[in-house]
Amino acid sequence: MATLEVSAPYVPKLLVGLGNPGQKYDRTRHNVGFEVIDHLAAQWSVKLTENKRFHGNFGEFRLGTGDRLILLKPTTYMNRSGQSVRAVLDWYKLTAADVLVIYDDMDLPIGKLRLRLSGSAGGHNGMKSIISHLGTQDFPRLRLGISRADQAAGQPGGAVVGHVLGKFAPDERKVVNASIDFAGEAVEFSLRKGIERAMNLYNGRQVEV
DSSP states (O other): OOOSOOSSOOOOSEEEEOOOOSGGGTTBGGGHHHHHHHHHHHHHTOOOEEETTTTEEEEEEEOTTSOEEEEEEEOSOGGGHHHHHHHHHHHHTOOGGGEEEEEEETTSOTTBEEEESOOOOTTOHHHHHHHHHHTOSOSOEEEEEOOOTTTSTTOTTOOHHHHHTSBOOHHHHHHHHHHHHHHHHHHHHHHHHOHHHHHHHHTTOBOOO
């Protein structure tokens, strides 16, 4: 269990938002990871451009310390996300611990965030691919709640695939937008103080609108 008393806090060097490319999947539940990266890129005036070497949309940002921060949206489709992440790690000689993966989680209600330093894929195909390509599940991740189909408004008992590839209801979208802002705050705090301290501050809090 991580504590505040650490000699070398985990500070991300590569931010990866998971999703599927194309207009068809824009603003769907499965694409909230993309939305967080887009939000941060807009906040920091980072232009994301297609990079064939990295199989994704990619941009760089310089922190106040002068360190490079990389933003990545894999365009391989969700179940091959690891191919893109591996390519960036190899090119920049980064380790799995340098990555912060941002993605959707049905096990969390809409409006909840959860930061962790490691963990299983939890059934998420994008995370399965990344764990496979990195050869470890010991890398930080930030999950945004999208609720299960039977918890979502108007979708009792809905199929999982249809749920995650579907769009949010208008009342849900308001909370999701606030969650994306909140996730951006959590990432920025992680960059200043480390992920362990961000876990203590942001985990368990509920976004209100």
